Amino acid sequence: MATVKTIMIEESVFADNNTAADAVRKMLTGKKTTMLNVMSSPGSGKTTLLTALVNKLKDEMKIRVMDVDIESTLDAQRVADSTGVEALQIHNGGLCHIDADMVTRALAQFAPEGSGVLEDTDLLILENIGNLVCPAEFDTGAHRNIMILSVPEGDDKPLKYPLMFSVSDLVLINKIDTLDYFDFDMDAARERILKLNPAATVLPVSAKTGEGLDAVCDWVREVVKDGGRR
Amino acid sequence: MATNYTDPVQIIELKESILEDNNKDAQDLRDQLKAQKSCLLNLMSGPGSGKTTTLLALGKYFKDRISWGVMEADIDSDVDARTILAAGIPSVQLHTGGMCHLDADMTRQGLNALFDSTDQHLDLVVLENIGNLVCPAEFDTGAAIKMTILSVPEGDDKPAKYPLMYEECDIMVVNKIDALPVFDFDKEKAERFARLRNPDIKIFYISARTGEGVEALAEELITRVQAWNA
Numbered sequence: 001m002a003t004v005k006t007i008m009i010e011e012s013v014f015a016d017n018n019t020a021a022d023a024v025r026k027m028l029t030g031k032k033t034t035m036l037n038v039m040s041s042p043g044s045g046k047t048t049l050l051t052a053l054v055n056k057l058k059d060e061m062k063i064r065v066m067d068v069d070i071e072s073t074l075d076a077q078r079v080a081d082s083t084g085v086e087a088l089q090i091h092n093g094g095l096c097h098i099d100a101d102m103v104t105r106a107l108a109q110f111a112p113e114g115s116g117v118l119e120d121t122d123l124l125i126l127e128n129i130g131n132l133v134c135p136a137e138f139d140t141g142a143h144r145n146i147m148i149l150s151v152p153e154g155d156d157k158p159l160k161y162p163l164m165f166s167v168s169d170l171v172l173i174n175k176i177d178t179l180d181y182f183d184f185d186m187d188a189a190r191e192r193i194l195k196l197n198p199a200a201t202v203l204p205v206s207a208k209t210g211e212g213l214d215a216v217c218d219w220v221r222e223v224v225k226d227g228g229r230r
Numbered sequence: 231m232a233t234n235y236t237d238p239v240q241i242i243e244l245k246e247s248i249l250e251d252n253n254k255d256a257q258d259l260r261d262q263l264k265a266q267k268s269c270l271l272n273l274m275s276g277p278g279s280g281k282t283t284t285l286l287a288l289g290k291y292f293k294d295r296i297s298w299g300v301m302e303a304d305i306d307s308d309v310d311a312r313t314i315l316a317a318g319i320p321s322v323q324l325h326t327g328g329m330c331h332l333d334a335d336m337t338r339q340g341l342n343a344l345f346d347s348t349d350q351h352l353d354l355v356v357l358e359n360i361g362n363l364v365c366p367a368e369f370d371t372g373a374a375i376k377m378t379i380l381s382v383p384e385g386d387d388k389p390a391k392y393p394l395m396y397e398e399c400d401i402m403v404v405n406k407i408d409a410l411p412v413f414d415f416d417k418e419k420a421e422r423f424a425r426l427r428n429p430d431i432k433i434f435y436i437s438a439r440t441g442e443g444v445e446a447l448a449e450e451l452i453t454r455v456q457a458w459n460a
Contacts, residue, residue: 042363070392072391130391160305178383178412178413
């Protein structure tokens with residue numbers, strides 16, 4: 001069974017997060033490792049979705065996952081147990097987001113230079129803190145940002161948390177198996193997202209039933225194939 | 231629910247606080263509200279857990295018992311304040327300019343605007359905080375009561391992952407219990423995680439949509455408001 005390591009990360013000392021993020025991205029690109037930053041509200045189904053996605057893709061690419069939480073190792077343990085891939089739990093000491101310097105320091109422990117870990121990783125997934133506000137403000141060094149909006153949260157979220165939708169390349173609308181129970185207008189949600197971010201890809205999915213996941217896998221394959229390049 | 235989008239909504243652009251000592255400022259505000267016989271409730275939760283819908287459901291029971299008003303804090307949009315105003319409840323929309331939480335000084339700016347907007351004395355003012363389970367928990371707003379909503383679709387593990395929120399709150403409301411049949415939500419587990427950090431937290435189960443359980447919560451709040459204002 002894959003093991004879970006927990007790393008404690010404190011606030012960044014770097015003033016210029018963007019410089020640090022570019023350095024992370026360049027380093028990863030050099031190792032042919034594609035990094036995806038996954039963001040959402042608490043409880044939108046990040047871990048369930050990632051677990052399903054990893055299980056579909058793990059035979060064709062080498063995947064590693066970094067789970068960020070304030071406390072608990074629930075997520076990393078779940079990912080490790082249900083996929084068998086290596087999962088790293090990052091504890092960020094109560095902070096509401098993760099920045100590029102924290103990623104750098106996590107990687108220094110998780111995949112130090114010379115360990116060959118990154119060379120052996122095609123896809124590195126960062127599961128950010130559950131928060132629709134702060135994570136959107138910090139470039140982590142990922143090649144692409146993915147965000148998840150779940151049906152029970154409501155179709156008005158793009159109006160209220162616009163930055164998150166503006167910085168995300170892929171917006172997944174999760175828990176579509178519960179559409180009958182909630183007043184969620186898919187067309188309105190899509191329209192609000194695309195108004196903020198016309199280049200975004202919007203895909204409806206259910207991590208629970210597996211509906212729509214093939215399209216997400218195709219999107220990930222395309223990004224990984226290009227090594228994260230645009 | 232029909233919302234009258236022609237109602238004028240007062241939008242307050244909050245300025246970031248320059249006060250260093252938020253705790254002292256919050257205590258000053260609390261003392262001032264106590265003297266004015268107004269009770270401030272800080273309502274916090276993740277995005278989409280049903281804060282606004284819960285307030286509307288409570289309003290039915292508050293009517294004729296206590297006078298109240300609402301400050302809706304959001305990064306953008308005025309949909310929540312419109313919804314509350316359409317129900318005949320005094321409300322102002324606070325914009326935080328991208329900030330992920332409210333502190334005491336920002337709350338005071340909102341209170342001044344709300345009090346100016348109505349001739350009524352308000353026994354209760356609800357601050358509907360930014361949808362965020364992390365940052366708002368760290369800032370004392372001067373509230374007499376702190377309440378958090380956990381909705382069933384978010385999952386029973388949230389009190390384990392965002393412990394400070396549950397440690398800080400007097401009341402935890404579990405909302406959307408009408409959706410229990412479609413989600414794997416273990417009530418016992420949610421209670422255990424919440425009480426681990428806060429043995430005294432009061433827990434209520436409601437469906438803001440169907441109205442189930444709302445009366446008991448309303449009675450609890452009315453009792454607390456009357457005790458504060460006595």
